[in-house]
Amino acid sequence: MRRIVLHLDMDYFYAAIEERENPELKGRPVVVCVYSARGEGKGAVSTANYEARKRGVSSGMSCPRAKKLAPEAVFLPVNFELYEGVSENIMGYLRGQGNAFEQGGIDEAFLEVTGRVKSDYKKAEELAREIKKVIRLREGLSCSIGVAPNKLLAKIASGYRKPDGLTVVEPSMVQGFLRPMKTSKLWGVGKKTAEELREMGIITVGDLTEADPITLVEKFGKAKGAWLYSAARGLDDDKVEVREAAQLSRITTLPRNTRKPEEIEGALKELVRDLHTALKEQGFSFRTVSFIAVTAALKTHTKSRTLSSTTDEETVLLGLALELMEAFLKERDLDIRRVGVRVSGLGRAAGQKSLLDYGR
DNA sequence: GCGGAGATGGACC
């Protein structure tokens, strides 16, 4: 059976929800920000609506800079609980629309629809239209959808026309679709990889199909080199499936750069409490704890410790986090800008159902 | 040579 995968991406999700909650915002530039503890407007842009994007505002940009570009924009702090609720509604609906479902972040998801549409692209397109309609009706939000032979292509297709787009890439169209694109359109090719490819004279995906696989492996390592080779050809057999979380973390910016334990501990304790709550909610125990420090120079350092068996004790988590923090401060004479704590080696606490146990 | 642990960096949302 010819495989058909659908990828759905909500349009400027956070800003769109804010517009929906407050219709007066419609037509105005809206910038949703994650503000830090540094006061007066410091932080980064999470999402900007299209009015703000027209003025050059984009995600990841610093808020003061966005303010300079769009002084008349409405700046709002993120309201995660609100967005999560909306996301759950949408994902709950989507889950039932395919043969398999995979959420990839708060505002996007893959659906394996091969069986449901019997490998028929016309039916897949109809299904995509139906999904867009339902989400618009129920949530008052628009999304963009890509329909293609695999996840890699579906993801690129959903981003091809935005907002409110629908792009269908049938197998016969794959080469024509991919060849003219910049390599950075491939999911997994970011700034660094694109730059290294550019140095090799590879700008487009078409260029990449002509690259020598041996050279790619030499340059990028076995896994990534091989992946680049097949991705350029639109090949990908990654399954659509529910993935268990592998790690959970919390990180925050300190009011000022410091290496005094008493100025860091408070924040760390709060992060631990928050992380432990999330752990409990999701029924996870953990085996590895990491202390994360981002220095004044914005370099990230981590220190970790793995236990011989899993636990879900908050006191263990806090004890280890503090211990690792002290070890870090002893080792390095650096001021800390942001601190974080991470748990990995996750297991299921007794009596907890795995996400995988919930049927489709 | 293989694995787990630990550190780091790239990528994406």
Add this chain to the structure above:
DNA sequence: CTAACGGGTCCATCTCCGC
């Protein structure tokens, strides 16, 4: 003001170490 910069997750790679 010639910059200033959140928070979260996943993955790959490298080194070290015990076996």
